[in-house]
Amino acid sequence: MKTKRFYTILIIGFFSLCLASCKNKPVTNDEIALPDVIDSNTATTQLRKVTFLPYWVCNAQFAGYYMAREMGIYKKHGIDLTIIPFQPFYTTTALIGTGEADFAALWLVNAIEVRASGTDIVNIAQFSTRSSLMLVTKKSSGIDELEKMNHKRAGIWSGFELQPTALFKKFHLDVEIIPIGSTNNLFLKDGVDITNANWFDEYHSIINSGYNPDELNTFFFADYGLNFLEDGMYCLSDKMKNDPKLCTDFVEATMEGWQLAFSNPEKAIDIVIEYAQKQNIPVNRVHQQWMLDRYRDLYYPEGKISTTLSEKDYLFAAKVLKESGLISAIPPFKDFYRPCKLNNKK
Amino acid sequence: MKLIISIFSSIAVIFLFIFLYNYRISRIIVEKNLKTNAENLTKSGVSQIEKILYSIQKIPDNYSQIIQNSDYSQDELVKLLKQEVELNPEIYGAALAFEPYFTDKNEKYYMPYYYRKQGKLDLIFLGDERYDYFTMDWYQIPKELNHPVWSEPYFDEGAGNTIMSTYSVPLYRTVEGKKQFIGILTADVSLDWLQNFVNSIKVYQSGYAFMISQNGTIVTHPMKELIMNETIFSIAEAQNSSQLRVIGRNMISGKTSFAELEYHNVKTGKLSWLAYAPVKLNGWSIGIVFPVDEFMADVNSLYTRVLVLGIGGGLIILIVIILISRSITRPLRSLTQAAKKIAEGNFNVELPDIKTHDEMKELHDSFVYMQKELAEYIVNLKETTSAREKIESELRIAREIQMGMIPHIFPPFPNLSQIDLFAVLKPAKEVGGDLYDFFLIGEDKLCFAIGDVSGKGVPASLFMAVTRTLLRSVSDKGGSPSVFVSSLNKSLSYNNESSMFVTFFCGILNLNTGELKFSNAGHNPPFLVRENGAVEMFELTKSIPIGLFEDIRYSESIVHLNKGDKIFMYTDGVTEAENCEKVLYSDKRLIGILQNNNTNSPEQLIKVVEEDVAVHVGKHTQSDDITMMTIVFYG
Numbered sequence: 001m002k003t004k005r006f007y008t009i010l011i012i013g014f015f016s017l018c019l020a021s022c023k024n025k026p027v028t029n030d031e032i033a034l035p036d037v038i039d040s041n042t043a044t045t046q047l048r049k050v051t052f053l054p055y056w057v058c059n060a061q062f063a064g065y066y067m068a069r070e071m072g073i074y075k076k077h078g079i080d081l082t083i084i085p086f087q088p089f090y091t092t093t094a095l096i097g098t099g100e101a102d103f104a105a106l107w108l109v110n111a112i113e114v115r116a117s118g119t120d121i122v123n124i125a126q127f128s129t130r131s132s133l134m135l136v137t138k139k140s141s142g143i144d145e146l147e148k149m150n151h152k153r154a155g156i157w158s159g160f161e162l163q164p165t166a167l168f169k170k171f172h173l174d175v176e177i178i179p180i181g182s183t184n185n186l187f188l189k190d191g192v193d194i195t196n197a198n199w200f201d202e203y204h205s206i207i208n209s210g211y212n213p214d215e216l217n218t219f220f221f222a223d224y225g226l227n228f229l230e231d232g233m234y235c236l237s238d239k240m241k242n243d244p245k246l247c248t249d250f251v252e253a254t255m256e257g258w259q260l261a262f263s264n265p266e267k268a269i270d271i272v273i274e275y276a277q278k279q280n281i282p283v284n285r286v287h288q289q290w291m292l293d294r295y296r297d298l299y300y301p302e303g304k305i306s307t308t309l310s311e312k313d314y315l316f317a318a319k320v321l322k323e324s325g326l327i328s329a330i331p332p333f334k335d336f337y338r339p340c341k342l343n344n345k346k
Numbered sequence: 347m348k349l350i351i352s353i354f355s356s357i358a359v360i361f362l363f364i365f366l367y368n369y370r371i372s373r374i375i376v377e378k379n380l381k382t383n384a385e386n387l388t389k390s391g392v393s394q395i396e397k398i399l400y401s402i403q404k405i406p407d408n409y410s411q412i413i414q415n416s417d418y419s420q421d422e423l424v425k426l427l428k429q430e431v432e433l434n435p436e437i438y439g440a441a442l443a444f445e446p447y448f449t450d451k452n453e454k455y456y457m458p459y460y461y462r463k464q465g466k467l468d469l470i471f472l473g474d475e476r477y478d479y480f481t482m483d484w485y486q487i488p489k490e491l492n493h494p495v496w497s498e499p500y501f502d503e504g505a506g507n508t509i510m511s512t513y514s515v516p517l518y519r520t521v522e523g524k525k526q527f528i529g530i531l532t533a534d535v536s537l538d539w540l541q542n543f544v545n546s547i548k549v550y551q552s553g554y555a556f557m558i559s560q561n562g563t564i565v566t567h568p569m570k571e572l573i574m575n576e577t578i579f580s581i582a583e584a585q586n587s588s589q590l591r592v593i594g595r596n597m598i599s600g601k602t603s604f605a606e607l608e609y610h611n612v613k614t615g616k617l618s619w620l621a622y623a624p625v626k627l628n629g630w631s632i633g634i635v636f637p638v639d640e641f642m643a644d645v646n647s648l649y650t651r652v653l654v655l656g657i658g659g660g661l662i663i664l665i666v667i668i669l670i671s672r673s674i675t676r677p678l679r680s681l682t683q684a685a686k687k688i689a690e691g692n693f694n695v696e697l698p699d700i701k702t703h704d705e706m707k708e709l710h711d712s713f714v715y716m717q718k719e720l721a722e723y724i725v726n727l728k729e730t731t732s733a734r735e736k737i738e739s740e741l742r743i744a745r746e747i748q749m750g751m752i753p754h755i756f757p758p759f760p761n762l763s764q765i766d767l768f769a770v771l772k773p774a775k776e777v778g779g780d781l782y783d784f785f786l787i788g789e790d791k792l793c794f795a796i797g798d799v800s801g802k803g804v805p806a807s808l809f810m811a812v813t814r815t816l817l818r819s820v821s822d823k824g825g826s827p828s829v830f831v832s833s834l835n836k837s838l839s840y841n842n843e844s845s846m847f848v849t850f851f852c853g854i855l856n857l858n859t860g861e862l863k864f865s866n867a868g869h870n871p872p873f874l875v876r877e878n879g880a881v882e883m884f885e886l887t888k889s890i891p892i893g894l895f896e897d898i899r900y901s902e903s904i905v906h907l908n909k910g911d912k913i914f915m916y917t918d919g920v921t922e923a924e925n926c927e928k929v930l931y932s933d934k935r936l937i938g939i940l941q942n943n944n945t946n947s948p949e950q951l952i953k954v955v956e957e958d959v960a961v962h963v964g965k966h967t968q969s970d971d972i973t974m975m976t977i978v979f980y981g
Contacts, residue, residue, distance in 0.1 A: 158478060158481045178486075178490070179480070179481045180481050180486060181481045181482045181483060181486070183483055183498070185483045185487060185498060185561070186483070186486060186487055186490055188560075188561060189487055189491060189495075189560070190491075191486075191487055191490035191491050192490070207579065208562065208577045208579040208580045208583065209561040209562055209577060209579065209598075210561070210562050210577075210579055210594055210595050210598045210599075212591075212595075280501060280503065282501070282574045282575050283575055284575045284576045284577075284580045284584075285580075285584060286580045286583040286584045287580060
């Protein structure tokens, strides 16, 4: 039963956290030439210890971070990074609020919620430019257009009801939302007609559970005017204020990590799998490959990584949150978005 | 050699055909057995797994009945839960989870959980904001589907790092006549036994069994790194095998197959067969990989040996064929050599010794017979040839004698200006029956004669010699042609038992007057070629040839020759000379020639006629003696 799994993951998580913080690079690669050699000044100076908290377990959706860490890119930028293994019981709020995590990756709506609830976090870089969230139905159910979802049952991850609710409301659909855990099993066993899925993750898992793509209908929220941006980089506003250089270094190193991952996908996947296996997370190569490919689509649509968050995108997501009653007031954009100044070099 | 090749290749083709047929049939039999084997193995595997799953299911099923049908207090429920785990060692842990606020109006969560911890039972209460069990698969799926469900497999480090599956039974209670869902009773089961059982299924060296969950997740597999990490579909994607994906879809949809299916053995990469069947109780599926090449290895090794034996046997057959054919052809070759030597004339060559009593012996005996007969024949031939040579030699002499008997020096009378004379005799054989003769009687009379003895060859020539000798003899006594002919007839007819006869023309020309007395005994009438070119035939004789009857009196006639007139005498060998088309030379053609060449000298005239006859006859052989004589009277 999941309970025990979570407990044990928790224990192992802490254990590996300790391990991760005291050990050296577990993976080296002589085959991939780094863009820049670690420069002697930064190498000799004291590395700044930094912790980062992803919002999910080790997967290729964080390949840029793992790649940058294992390939010494963070070190090149003077950072000794510890990636805190994700635990369901770790709320980002708690960790980032207490400063246990220096930086965290969060989806925009979750970050706005955190900010609105009083935790003084700021967005220092917005990587995601498009929502990957989608609804999936089986063609056999006959739901091939949004209108046909009326009076149907949708399995939606508990805590992620905002976007689907907004979609159903926008299109005046009466859909029964069944809060589900992190799997799509209820959908696979025909317990619900509709399920939500990330294009880069669960959609492929459904395909790898035996459904052919031509047996499924997909509905991207972005295509229905609900393009909630996802991955962004967050830290406490004090950290940004006190050490903007660290923020810049961390963001730049991360971007470099992503670029290296996209240009060396095999290596990136090797690293991700190694991390995942250490954390006892079921993982397979084709799924990680799919995930990295989709992240290239989401992060790297024009061959470069953007870090900009537009006020329009911010306000759009924030308004939906406010209308749904999840937040009482919209935090001002200028307080929320504090992009770090990046050097122009790649 | 040809024989050896054709016999050997026929045997080889027959052997190969039998071999291939046998091999194909053997493979089909092995494949059929393999299918039966696969079906039995898979069915028995499934039935054993289901038996165990069923026995586990029974426990929470029974407890759920107890819980649903009575109104237990929380303590009693916890006791029942403890009992479920305590009494059933196969159950690792069990939870009883209720709907929000069901047991206590102030408590959203109520979930006692008994589990084994270091050999003892431990009880914890779960369920809070963080562990919001209502959305968890083990709770939610049976609730939504309204029937017990085996969960997807999951790893559990707490239970000893094994793969677990939870069997969840939904609980209901009837409230105001309505069936109402109240919670879930679970049994967590370690799948160690399942893994051990499935892994114990070994098929030959590299065959194995594996199990996938309803989502296709690999639950058991000899390659541990696949377990829980991969689904059959992710393996299909990694292998880029649409076929494996189809197999996976069939497996998770509860289909069965024992038929031949191409499947790349994940362990060896070799093409194998895959049999699969569903475990209906939890919707999982067991797959058994059959390494066909190993099954076929026995057949293949058998047939490799058969092939080696066959090739060895073939070589022996080849050697035997060569030896036999050599033993057959050796005497044949010897006989051929002997035949060549015999052909070269060596009749005494030694023939090979044949010890067998077969066709070769018969051939040998035939050769011996032939050799003997040939030798005898050659002896005979030699004798015959020498006899013939002797005869031929004698005939040559006879010819010389015969030719010597008739005058053959021309011109015969160079001192006589009144006449010129030329004659020729060409026998058809060595010796002939024709004759001519001329001689002077006194100083002014020329006696001449031409004759043709009936028949040809030696008898005719002898008769001719007699005739000529008699002519000279009777002419010595003097007289006229009719006297000569009559005398000849009388002499020849006497004791003429062979009944040979001679056509005979005899004439006496007075060289002073040109008066010609002649007597014709059945001979072709000669031609008188006048100086002016007119050709006259002597009148046909009414007398019969001489030598037949003694008492015949022959008459004579007189004709007067003018200056320049010629007499042309001939035998029927001229006018009856045949060509290939059996056409005779004819009197008419002869007359034509004589007319055209009337001015020629006797010798020229005879040569012309001779050439013309030769032209007419062509390549046809001369069938009769040819004799011509021409006398020209100059006065």
